[in-house]
Amino acid sequence: MSITSLRAGIIGTGFIAPVHIEALRRLGVQVTAVCGSTANAQATADKWGIPEIYGNYDYRAMYASPNVDVVHITSPNKLHVEQALAALAAGKHVVCEKPLGMNAKETARVVKAAAKAKTVLAVNYNCRFFPAILQMRAAVQRGDLGRIIHVQGHFFQDWLLKDTDYNWRVLASEGGKLRAVGDIGTHWIDAVSFILGAQVESVFAKLETFHKRRKRPRGEVKTFAKVDPKTMVSYPVDTEDFASVLLRYDNGVHANAAISQVAAGWKCSLALGIYGSEASMRWDLQQPNEIYVGRRDEPNQILQRGTPGFLEDVAHFTDYPGGHPEGFPDSHKMHYRAIYEHIASGRKTPLLFATAPDGHHEVKICEAVLKSAAVGKWVTVS
Ligand SMILES: NC(=O)c1ccc[n+]([C@@H]2O[C@H](COP(=O)([O-])OP(=O)(O)OC[C@H]3O[C@@H](n4cnc5c(N)ncnc54)[C@H](O)[C@@H]3O)[C@@H](O)[C@H]2O)c1
Known part of the structure; x- marks a missing residue:
């Protein structure tokens, strides 16, 4: 089919x-x-x-x-x-x-x-299907980076920086009790889990709500829509604007991530660095076509999508040659290609996309993050 x-x-x-x-x-x-x-x-x-x-x-x-x-x-x-x-x-x-x-x-x-x-x-979890994420995953699996020591990064946006910025996600009753971590942090965690081929085992988190009260329009608002502040009403905020999260993976790797929806100037920066005993790889969704490779005793490199060093592992999930940038919409296209091919093949293609157990695990991580922030201790993901 x-x-x-x-x-x-x-x-x-x-x-x-x-x-x-x-x-x-x-x-x-x-x-x-x-x-x-x-x-x-x-x-x-x-x-x-x-x-x-x-x-x-x-x-x-x-x-x-x-x-x-x-x-x-x-x-x-x-x-x-x-x-x-x-x-x-x-x-x-x-x-x-x-x-x-x-x-x-x-x-x-x-x-x-x-x-x-x-x-x-x-x-x-479409971020898995940025060719750079697939490429980093292949590099880690092949051992190109050596033994993975640690992972570091952030997911920063600024669209909720002002107290007049409103979306249903701000309300715990509509979006869930964790907002920044639940909405965008889980993309970071899923992408890192996918690259490492490992699951988060425990977390230590600090959450911060910068705006204790915000203002909102009376009706429903489409995400990123602008509304006249004069027509707004004040309400107490019950979700976080910022989180600092430490994560321990079940393969022993340690990671730390900062998550913010109030980081002025950052529109959609999912940035991560994978640090191994032989080399490191760094990537940012805002420059999605490049991976920075760091080495101690040799010159560093920039790998470009659509050129040698990037192509073979990801050929099926990139359509345009180097210099013709692919980005956020393409990651969705490649994600649906993987899902629809899996369906059409009678589930014979590799299971690269996130399934129900993966989605469930992300929600359990969110619950552990909330608990850790409340008790100030490491919490195991149940
Ligand atoms: N994967 C990604 O990159 C990504 C990006 C943005 C949003 N999302 C997710 O997509 C979802 C929607 O986010 P959005 O930013 O498009 O929000 P949005 O508020 O812009 O759109 C939500 C839509 O759902 C409709 N809706 C409301 N109640 C409904 C109902 N009972 N039945 C059917 N439709 C209903 C609304 O009318 C609206 O059209 C969220 O779960 C969000 O986490 C994912």
């Missing part, structure tokens, strides 16, 4: 939904249905030429469509588990946005359902 014979239905019409739609279109996958508020589902269908429209957030009606094979869940976090469980029960494949759910108790239900299902469930 070719991936172009699979048909996708999208739940949600906000910031990330069009990223899914566009990536699928670039792969030749048909997007046959969209579900959201009645007005937004209609507008999205009009814009992208999607034939089936499911308003009133009626995802169950979309699941009844015979023209949808794979459901993409791009709704807010608190809806993921309910919508994923119903999709599996309806016999659909699922690509669920991260996080998989709001707490480990509910994501454990998805793990169980996904294990029984005949269909595939993937969690959208």
Whole structure:
């Protein structure tokens, strides 16, 4: 079966939904249905030429469509588990946005359902599919860096720097109790786990809420939308703006990461360095086509995507030659290529994408981070 014979239905019409739609279109996958508020589902269908429209957030009606094979869940976090469980029960494949759910108790239900299902469930940790991340993973697996000693990095953004910056993620009831770590820190943790081929075993965390109160508009706001501050109301903030996290992996590697959504000037900097006994590799999502290789006794190098030294391990997940940058939208495209090929092959291709157990583990890490910040001690990921 070719991936172009699979048909996708999208739940949600906000910031990330069009990223899914566009990536699928670039792969030749048909997007046959969209579900959201009645007005937004209609507008999205009009814009992208999607034939089936499911308003009133009626995802169950979309699941009844015979023209949808794979459901993409791009709704807010608190809806993921309910919508994923119903999709599996309806016999659909699922690509669920991260996080998989709001707490480990509910994501454990998805793990169980996904294990029984005949269909595939993937969690959208798309950062795995930047060619540089795949390249670093291959280098670590081959032993190019020697024995891995430690990992260091950050995920910094500034879109919530001001107290008038609002999004549903700021509210624990909508996005989960951990915001910066849950929303972007988990991308960092997942990418590092993927590169190392190891799982986080324990964490030590310090959380900081810079704005104890923020102002918000009265209605729903699309991510990154601007609103007039004069129309806003004040509310207490129950999620963190910043986190400093130490992580111990089950292969003995130690990592530390700073996570912030109030770091002026940083738009989307997921930066990490893998330090080994022979060499190190550093990468930043804001310069996604280059890896910096550090050596003590030889000159350092910059590896460029699409040139020798970068190509062979990642050839299937990069489409453009060197000098023609690939970035965030391409990582989604490559991620869906891996998922759809896995489905189309009858699960025969390598399982590179994050599955329900991976999504569940990320939620357990978040719970351990919260607990560690509360008790001021190392906490084992249960
Ligand atoms: N992988 C990534 O890089 C990435 C990036 C951004 C967001 N995300 C994830 O995607 C999800 C959505 O984030 P966003 O930034 O697009 O948010 P958003 O607020 O811009 O969009 C959310 C959409 O969900 C819709 N929605 C609300 N209630 C719904 C319901 N009951 N049923 C169906 N749809 C409903 C809203 O109308 C809106 O269209 C989040 O879980 C977020 O963590 C992932």
